[in-house]
Amino acid sequence: MPENTQENTRENTVFAPWDDPEAAPLIEFRNVTKRFGTFTAIDDLTLDIYAREFFALLGPSGCGKTTIMRMLAGFEDPSEGEIRLGGADLAGVPPNRRPVNMMFQSYALFPHLSVWDNIAFGLRRSDMARDKARIAARVEEMLKLTRLEKFARRKPHQISGGQRQRVALARSLAKAPRLLLLDEPLGALDKKLRQETQFELMDIQERTGTTFVIVTHDQEEAMTVASRVAVMDHGKIVQVDTPASIYEAPNSVYVADFIGEINIFKGRASAPKDGFCEIGFAEGLAPIRARAPEDMQGEAEVSFAIRPEKVEISPERPQARERANAYPGKVIDIAYLGNISTYHVALAGGQKVKVQAANTRRIQRRSITWDQQVWISFTDTAGVVLTR
Amino acid sequence: MRRLSWFNLTSLTLGLAFLYLPMVILVIYSFNGGKLVTVWAGFSTKWYGALFHDKAFLKAAWITLKVAVISSTVATLLGTMAALVLVRAGRFFGRTLFSGMIYAPLVMPDVITGLALLLLFIAIGLDRGVFTIILAHITFSMCFVSVVVASRLQSFDRSLEEAALDLGCTPLDAFRSVTLPIIAPAVISGWLLAFTLSLDDLVISSFTSGPSSTTLPIKIFSAVRLGVNPEINALSTIMIAIVSTGVITASLLSKRSIARRAREEQEAFAS
Numbered sequence: 324m325p326e327n328t329q330e331n332t333r334e335n336t337v338f339a340p341w342d343d344p345e346a347a348p349l350i351e352f353r354n355v356t357k358r359f360g361t362f363t364a365i366d367d368l369t370l371d372i373y374a375r376e377f378f379a380l381l382g383p384s385g386c387g388k389t390t391i392m393r394m395l396a397g398f399e400d401p402s403e404g405e406i407r408l409g410g411a412d413l414a415g416v417p418p419n420r421r422p423v424n425m426m427f428q429s430y431a432l433f434p435h436l437s438v439w440d441n442i443a444f445g446l447r448r449s450d451m452a453r454d455k456a457r458i459a460a461r462v463e464e465m466l467k468l469t470r471l472e473k474f475a476r477r478k479p480h481q482i483s484g485g486q487r488q489r490v491a492l493a494r495s496l497a498k499a500p501r502l503l504l505l506d507e508p509l510g511a512l513d514k515k516l517r518q519e520t521q522f523e524l525m526d527i528q529e530r531t532g533t534t535f536v537i538v539t540h541d542q543e544e545a546m547t548v549a550s551r552v553a554v555m556d557h558g559k560i561v562q563v564d565t566p567a568s569i570y571e572a573p574n575s576v577y578v579a580d581f582i583g584e585i586n587i588f589k590g591r592a593s594a595p596k597d598g599f600c601e602i603g604f605a606e607g608l609a610p611i612r613a614r615a616p617e618d619m620q621g622e623a624e625v626s627f628a629i630r631p632e633k634v635e636i637s638p639e640r641p642q643a644r645e646r647a648n649a650y651p652g653k654v655i656d657i658a659y660l661g662n663i664s665t666y667h668v669a670l671a672g673g674q675k676v677k678v679q680a681a682n683t684r685r686i687q688r689r690s691i692t693w694d695q696q697v698w699i700s701f702t703d704t705a706g707v708v709l710t711r
Numbered sequence: 712m713r714r715l716s717w718f719n720l721t722s723l724t725l726g727l728a729f730l731y732l733p734m735v736i737l738v739i740y741s742f743n744g745g746k747l748v749t750v751w752a753g754f755s756t757k758w759y760g761a762l763f764h765d766k767a768f769l770k771a772a773w774i775t776l777k778v779a780v781i782s783s784t785v786a787t788l789l790g791t792m793a794a795l796v797l798v799r800a801g802r803f804f805g806r807t808l809f810s811g812m813i814y815a816p817l818v819m820p821d822v823i824t825g826l827a828l829l830l831l832f833i834a835i836g837l838d839r840g841v842f843t844i845i846l847a848h849i850t851f852s853m854c855f856v857s858v859v860v861a862s863r864l865q866s867f868d869r870s871l872e873e874a875a876l877d878l879g880c881t882p883l884d885a886f887r888s889v890t891l892p893i894i895a896p897a898v899i900s901g902w903l904l905a906f907t908l909s910l911d912d913l914v915i916s917s918f919t920s921g922p923s924s925t926t927l928p929i930k931i932f933s934a935v936r937l938g939v940n941p942e943i944n945a946l947s948t949i950m951i952a953i954v955s956t957g958v959i960t961a962s963l964l965s966k967r968s969i970a971r972r973a974r975e976e977q978e979a980f981a982s
């Protein structure tokens with residue numbers, strides 16, 4: 324696999340402390356469990372986060388993302404296990420003694436203080452407390468960064484939701500902590516401002532070396548900013564990996580389904596031969612030929628997952644030999660999104676497949692219309708076989 | 712706007728008359744020139760003059776004011792602390808009992824509270840005087856304060872305090888610079904409530920006062936027993952004036968602050 328080795332050497336030259344057995348993590352969760360009464364919000368969590376990382380927590384509502392943040396900030400104590408920061412156990416360290424700042428999901432702006440005083444609040448309680456000029460300079464810098472200069476004298480109830488979010492962000496950034504926890508920091512911003520702020524955050528991170536843990540519902544955001552992404556489900560982490568690996572090599576149907584769009588074919592895989600297996604997913608259709616996962620032995624019930632953009636659509640049966648899998652189907656829906664189009668194709672067995680194609684060759688793509696008989700095809704390495 | 716029907720109008724008139732007629736009569740007779748309270752003998756303000764030369768009344772007024780200010784301030788302090796524990800401490804052993812015990816004095820008859828305090832002061836050998844009245848007033852007005860403050864704390868967003876801690880405040884600093892400014896209106900109304908309660912308390916004060924520590928309500932009550940005298944009417948009129956000025960000012964202030972807030976919000980979104 325020459326392609327793979329090349330990938331690995333490239334990875335090693337970039338920032339990847341999690342692959343380095345020598346590297347000491349900044350944050351260590353060791354078998355942390357958090358219970359509220361009888362409800363288990365975090366279930367036996369073990370996780371390392373390294374200094375200078377931009378670590379994203381992704382998961383459905385109520386899966387425990389905020390709870391993890393609150394334990395790091397010191398507002399909740401783990402019911403079991405321990406959390407270490409820079410090698411020292413955090414148990415019993417009060418929030419005001421932790422080199423950690425948090426941006427709250429609810430913003431938690433002080434209603435009786437102006438935007439300016441909100442941002443200065445933490446600085447007045449830091450080592451620059453006596454230096455009024457430095458505080459003022461820092462606040463102005465934060466105001467400029469979040470484009471709030473015009474609103475400095477307003478109270479929180481006098482500004483819009485998106486502006487409030489930016490105040491909360493500015494307030495948590497002001498002290499330049501070692502670890503910054505951002506609980507859905509950009510949810511209320513419009514797309515343009517959000518992208519600018521994302522790049523701003525990455526820039527801050529590069530300049531200051533701050534470690535970021537960020538909660539987001541927006542997977543595109545996680546993909547853009549994160550060095551690693553953790554996908555959570557019901558208080559457990561299902562997969563932790565780089566955005567690319569999470570996207571290209573999800574370890575389960577849950578992760579595959581959660582991140583981006585994907586087609587899932589459920590079926591029975593034959594025993595692997597030369598690293599490949601064949602998955603029968605519908606009566607009367609040829610099985611899918613795909614690379615078998617390394618730990619697979621013998622036959623197994625599996626799900627074959629493939630991203631819509633890795634499936635080819637064509638009016639005729641493709642001739643190329645490397646397209647190992649090809650099926651006829653009928654177009655039942657087309658969504659034209661400008662730069663790309665999504666085709667919904669129904670196969671003979673009833674299985675529906677989403678296909679995404681870039682609209683580069685305008686005329687050819689347009690030639691595929693509703694109800695047309697088409698062929699979809701993909702190579703034997705385009706998808707992944709998932710055993711759970 | 713709908714016009715009042717004759718039925719509503721009558722009810723309103725009757726109700727208001729029922730509430731305010733006694734006071735109106737009292738105010739009118741405070742300007743009576745004659746010595747007899749029930750016979751009108753021309754307009755005069757001489758009873759007001761007499762009042763300001765009556766040393767005993769002035770002394771009683773001074774004691775009342777002193778007691779009210781000190782007791783309401785201490786009660787506000789203690790009541791706020793009790794409210795914090797009630798709302799914040801989560802579940803602890805005896806919590807229900809504690810909250811019940813805080814609120815019980817609200818419904819306790821004054822006579823019983825007064826008697827109990829009297830017995831206590833005698834038992835510990837405390838001489839009755841201004842000090843014991845202050846203690847007694849703190850005891851019964853504290854629970855009113857804690858009810859008012861607790862209801863505000865219930866809707867207070869805890870994450871504000873957490874944010875303060877997160878930004879480096881000690882718990883005490885967080886309370887002082889975030890919680891207190893936000894709940895201040897409730898604390899102030901608690902104080903005002905305690906102050907007025909103390910100002911007009913008669914029963915508990917009579918149980919706990921000594922010979923040299925007569926408060927205004929006690930003074931009025933004992934004077935009236937010897938026959939109503941126009942000086943009392945004058946004094947009562949002054950008290951009515953003070954109280955209604957206070958109430959009207961407070962309501963105007965709060966109305967203005969609501970209006971200002973609404974205007975500021977409008978301006979904010981207009982720009």
Ligand SMILES: Nc1ncnc2c1ncn2[C@@H]1O[C@H](COP(=O)(O)OP(=O)(O)OP(=O)(O)O)[C@@H](O)[C@H]1O
Binds near residue numbers: 364382385387388428
């Ligand atoms: N103080 C608490 N008492 C009881 N249950 C709680 C408490 N805090 C959180 N939970 C529960 O723990 C679970 C995880 O909550 P958490 O706030 O961490 O979710 P989340 O992943 O941040 O969700 P969202 O994306 O909606 O913000 C939820 O089911 C929630 O109901």
Ligand SMILES: [Mg+2]
Binds near residue numbers: 390506
């Ligand atoms: Mg949350």
